[in-house]
């Protein structure tokens with residue numbers, strides 16, 4: 001799937017001689033699928049683990065191998081100057097040492113010296129090599145010069161030993177690359193709060209009332225805001241999704257917990273996007289012990305209303321003026337636009353995104369959504385079936401326009 005952030009972006013991917021080099025092929029493929037032009041530089045040692053053909057096949061571009069073999073006269077300068085980012089993944093202890101000391105004895109290290117763009121390094125090596133004071137000092141040197149070091153992760157390594165030395169997985173590296181590419185984007189300096197997922201309202205210590213929200217739409221919104229350079233607080237109900245790199249996550253369970261987290265985060269936020277499916281009601285009281293099957297005769301479950309978080313945000317905004325932009329979501333099964341128009345006024349919103357949650361390919365849990373964006377004046381724009389990531393882009397575009405006044 002292409003990602004707008006990667007449009008017209010050229011990424012240099014340096015691969016060094018570690019067993020994790022095979023994972024670099026997956027990273028090159030993910031970057032290419034996202035829409036980036038990926039130029040791969042392999043060291044001689046990397047070629048002992050993976051072939052140039054592998055990378056050529058996944059990127060559709062020639063692979064660069066040695067300093068003087070190419071047609072280009074000063075290939076290293078051309079490669080590094082046209083790139084928006086240089087990622088070295090995996091980076092061995094040997095290559096880290098060379099770069100820390102400014103050595104330039106192969107195309108990769110020459111290009112690293114010549115590169116004016118941000119440098120991301122994903123180390124991969126045996127745990128003992130990583131812990132060695134020489135490697136640690138080299139990493140500190142590179143970090144002090146502005147390199148972003150991602151990982152290594154802990155786990156089982158090729159030696160069979162466990163420890164800290166595994167290259168961070170390509171999907172996670174992709175998130176860190178997004179963060180770097182997003183620097184200076186239109187939301188730079190903006191604090192954006194996004195809510196995601198459903199809340200759980202406890203009946204007793206083992207049971208609760210909830211809904212089918214997976215958090216996918218909210219997480220996609222958090223990622224889209226991060227891709228524009230925002231500082232994102234993601235307040236999420238229980239979910240199983242990977243956290244977007246760079247988001248600070250507040251995990252909550254009940255509507256009351258979500259309300260507390262949202263009001264605190266909104267105190268100095270520019271934007272709130274409320275995609276969470278907050279329970280509208282909860283059991284009036286929570287049983288202290290598990291309710292026994294045998295004790296159910298005549299049992300009833302009185303319900304109480306939960307706090308309306310968006311209404312509480314509107315009250316707080318009257319005092320603080322924050323957040324400047326508040327976007328709600330509306331889960332509807334009928335009269336989608338009319339109901340959304342009512343909610344946008346009642347909850348004093350800048351806009352509301354109404355989704356038809358009765359359609360099979362829209363709303364809860366699925367990866368796609370059908371939405372109509374209704375603005376504060378009641379104007380409505382119905383979008384075609386889209387992925388939740390595309391919906392998130394469309395919502396962030398509108399938020400961007402509202403922030404610009």
Ligand code: PMT
Nearest residue numbers: 213214215216217275277308309310328329330331364365
């Ligand atoms: O998580 P997914 O599986 O990806 O599904 C996405 C989604 C369908 C949950 C999402 O797109 C969505 O529609 N979220 C809002 C669901 C909802 O609660 O709609 P509502 O019409 O009941 O509420 C309107 C707005 O008020 C929402 O922004 C809601 O967050 C907010 N609300 C609701 C109840 C409450 N007590 N406090 C609130 O602030």
